Amino acid sequence: MNKSHLLPPRIELFGYGICPYVMRVRYVLALLDLDHHYVELDIYKAKPAALLRYNPLGRVPTLVVDNDSICDSTVIALWLAQVYREYKLLPVDAWSQAKVMNDMAAIDFVHSKISTLMGAADQAAFTASLDALSESLQAILPVLNALNSNQVSLTHVWVMPLALLLKTLDQLFDGQLSDAIAAIRSLPNLQLAAQSPSAKFSALLPVDYAQQLSVMLSKRSRYYAELLDITMQKECAV
Numbered sequence: 001m002n003k004s005h006l007l008p009p010r011i012e013l014f015g016y017g018i019c020p021y022v023m024r025v026r027y028v029l030a031l032l033d034l035d036h037h038y039v040e041l042d043i044y045k046a047k048p049a050a051l052l053r054y055n056p057l058g059r060v061p062t063l064v065v066d067n068d069s070i071c072d073s074t075v076i077a078l079w080l081a082q083v084y085r086e087y088k089l090l091p092v093d094a095w096s097q098a099k100v101m102n103d104m105a106a107i108d109f110v111h112s113k114i115s116t117l118m119g120a121a122d123q124a125a126f127t128a129s130l131d132a133l134s135e136s137l138q139a140i141l142p143v144l145n146a147l148n149s150n151q152v153s154l155t156h157v158w159v160m161p162l163a164l165l166l167k168t169l170d171q172l173f174d175g176q177l178s179d180a181i182a183a184i185r186s187l188p189n190l191q192l193a194a195q196s197p198s199a200k201f202s203a204l205l206p207v208d209y210a211q212q213l214s215v216m217l218s219k220r221s222r223y224y225a226e227l228l229d230i231t232m233q234k235e236c237a238v
């Protein structure tokens with residue numbers, strides 16, 4: 001299908017491979033089969049002038065369309081879903097659209113709790129943030145459980161990076177997350193819910209995703225860095 005009548009020809013995305021917000025946008029672009037130029041940045045090391053020109057906040061995802069830009073995963077995904085209505089990423093009527101946006105906002109709230117957990121400096125802060133994460137995740141379980149059809153929606157797009165992040169963090173923290181929040185164990189089933197679109201998601205993941213996440217965590221969280229040290233020492237002692 002020729003979509004050039006719908007969009008200006010040049011789309012550029014500034015991103016950072018393990019960022020869940022960037023993953024959402026890349027997943028939407030993949031689902032829509034949209035040609036674009038992807039610029040991978042190490043956003044916590046350097047913010048190049050090319051990015052700052054389009055987003056003075058220096059954040060990713062930043063989508064550039066013909067010399068203009070939009071800079072937030074929700075804004076970008078809603079815009080793409082509206083331009084490419086035929087893919088039905090959003091329902092048609094305004095109320096149903098608002099309900100989907102409500103679910104997306106709830107998932108963003110869970111991400112804010114994950115972010116706190118990822119920065120936990122010690123065991124007490126980690127445990128407190130795990131409780132808060134558990135509470136927020138319980139609240140969105142109906143949204144997660146409703147995702148069992150083959151219809152790809154923006155809710156599905158939002159859930160995929162969330163599920164990946166939670167499962168990988170659980171691995172890195174040696175099962176502490178799923179011990180506290182059993183629902184995390186059933187998240188893989190959600191990934192199977194829509195087989196073919198999920199393959200497009202998996203194709204976007206850096207092969208060393210868990211390793212990259214671990215490096216980032218060890219910089220952000222003293223608690224995690226200490227856990228990692230202990231594990232390394234045990235491994236060396238063997």
Ligand SMILES: N[C@@H](CCC(=O)N[C@@H](CS)C(=O)NCC(=O)O)C(=O)O
Binds near residue numbers: 044061071074
């Ligand atoms: N609400 C934003 C969040 C984007 C975000 O937090 N991006 C992070 C990378 S995961 C970032 O750009 N951090 C760099 C910074 O804040 O300086 C969205 O949904 O796009």
